[in-house]
Structure formats: structure tokens, C-alpha cells
Amino acid sequence: MTRDLDSVPENIIEVDRRASADRSDGMIGWDWDGKMQFRASAPGSRWYANAAHTLDPAPAYGHDIDVVIDAYRRVRAAFPMADPQSPCFYLVPYEFASRTNAYSHATSLPEPDDWPEEAAPPWTGVIGLCAKRIPPMPGRTRYLVAHEYGHIAEEWIKETLLGHHRMREDQRLMDDYAVMRGLDDADFDRGATPGRWHRSIDEVFACDFRIAVCGIEPDYWPHPGFAHPQRHPDVIDWWADIVAKNDALR
Numbered sequence: 001m002t003r004d005l006d007s008v009p010e011n012i013i014e015v016d017r018r019a020s021a022d023r024s025d026g027m028i029g030w031d032w033d034g035k036m037q038f039r040a041s042a043p044g045s046r047w048y049a050n051a052a053h054t055l056d057p058a059p060a061y062g063h064d065i066d067v068v069i070d071a072y073r074r075v076r077a078a079f080p081m082a083d084p085q086s087p088c089f090y091l092v093p094y095e096f097a098s099r100t101n102a103y104s105h106a107t108s109l110p111e112p113d114d115w116p117e118e119a120a121p122p123w124t125g126v127i128g129l130c131a132k133r134i135p136p137m138p139g140r141t142r143y144l145v146a147h148e149y150g151h152i153a154e155e156w157i158k159e160t161l162l163g164h165h166r167m168r169e170d171q172r173l174m175d176d177y178a179v180m181r182g183l184d185d186a187d188f189d190r191g192a193t194p195g196r197w198h199r200s201i202d203e204v205f206a207c208d209f210r211i212a213v214c215g216i217e218p219d220y221w222p223h224p225g226f227a228h229p230q231r232h233p234d235v236i237d238w239w240a241d242i243v244a245k246n247d248a249l250r
């Protein structure tokens with residue numbers, strides 16, 4: 001299949017595999033210890049995302065951009081977010097040294113002069129999908145596009161749909177979400193660590209979004225010990241209400 005380059009959304013960016021000293025816009029560069037790194041900025045901005053990701057420089061296979069675009073269009077149709085919060089996807093041509101599959105950040109943007117003092121800083125979503133030693137299966141690509149988008153949706157839901165202050169009330173949504181799912185504090189973790197990723201409430205949230213809102217790869221439920229959203233009516237109802245709130249903004 002020949003891809004029509006005009007059909008690539010401007011927020012899906014294939015990162016050049018050559019390292020550059022100028023890392024201002026999603027380039028690969030080097031740190032002082034000689035490690036290859038990727039650090040994204042918001043497109044068109046010189047504002048760096050908050051974390052650099054060390055790369056494994058061995059040759060690797062990136063995600064198929066046509067699969068990324070198709071999944072992105074499905075996810076965005078199900079749950080649109082406005083700019084600048086709507087995320088940008090970087091297709092990184094190397095594997096992360098951390099061996100994770102991808103990352104997402106809600107990245108603060110410079111505040112305009114007239115920005116209200118009480119308001120949380122403006123922000124944008126940045127997502128990186130890394131290459132792998134073996135070509136990623138299309139289902140994995142679809143899963144990652146929807147899952148990482150779900151992490152950015154968490155920030156959007158807090159601020160835009162629920163009116164939470166993203167900084168001061170950072171945990172409130174996840175507190176309420178755990179209660180809705182019938183979980184006690186001992187049942188889940190906050191934040192993901194190796195071997196306990198599946199217990200992270202934010203990761204459960206992002207996979208619930210993927211399945212309950214986007215209907216993407218529902219057979220893949222990587223959270224043993226937690227009910228699949230399609231077998232948890234409260235989860236389905238919660239997301240239906242959120243989607244209705246989001247649709248009302250259109």
C-alpha cells in the first residue's frame with residue numbers, strides 16, 4: 001500500500017534516526033555521558049518536554065505509521081480533545097533503554113502574560129512510541145495508541161470535564177476512580193514500577209479508556225486481579241457519562 005503523505009496528521013511525527021545537536025523539536029541527541037537520548041518538545045515550540053528518554057542505539061523496528069494513523073483516527077473520533085491539549089505522537093526509531101513500550105506526558109507550556117495567577121499552567125500532550133528489536137505486532141500498536149491517549153485524556157478529564165485544578169487536585173480523579181471500581185488502597189498502586197505496572201490505578205484507567213471508550217483490542221486485559229471493564233457495569237457507566245460530557249463540548 002502506498003501511503004498518501006498528505007494524509008499524515010500533523011501531530012504524528014516520525015523522528016529522524018540521526019542524532020543531532022539541535023534537539024529543539026523532537027530530535028535525538030546525546031547526553032554528556034555519550035548516551036543517545038530522545039526528548040520531545042511540543043511541535044513548533046522550543047519548550048522541552050519534562051523528561052529525556054535514554055535510547056538503546058541498536059537497530060530496531062518502528063511502529064507502522066499507517067496502523068498508528070488508523071488507530072489515532074478511531075481514538076480521536078471516540079474522544080476528541082481540543083488543541084493544545086490533544087496529544088502529539090512521536091514515532092521514535094530506537095528502543096528505550098527502560099524497555100517500556102511508550103510514554104505520555106502532559107507537558108506544561110509557557111504561560112501567556114495574561115494567564116490567571118490561580119490557573120494551572122497551560123499544557124499539551126506528548127506521546128512517544130518506541131521501536132522494538134522485533135517489528136511490533138499491529139495489535140500492539142493499536143493498544144499503545146489508545147492506551148497512551150488515555151493517559152492524556154486523564155489530564156483533560158480532570159481539568160476540562162471535572163473542573164479540577166490539575167496541580168492542586170492531582171490525585172482526586174484517581175481517588176474517585178478507585179472507589180468507583182470498588183478498590184481499597186491496598187488493592188492498587190499509584191504510579192507504575194517494574195513488576196507492578198498492572199496494579200497502577202493510572203494504568204488500569206488508561207486500559208479502561210482503551211476498551212470502554214475506544215473498543216480497541218478488548219481481548220488484551222493486562223491487569224490480573226482487576227475486573228475487565230466489560231464485566232464491570234460501573235466502569236462502563238462511568239465512561240459513558242464522561243463521553244457524554246465530552247460530546248457536549250463539540
Ligand SMILES: [Zn+2]
Nearest residue numbers: 147151203206
Ligand atoms: Zn500507561
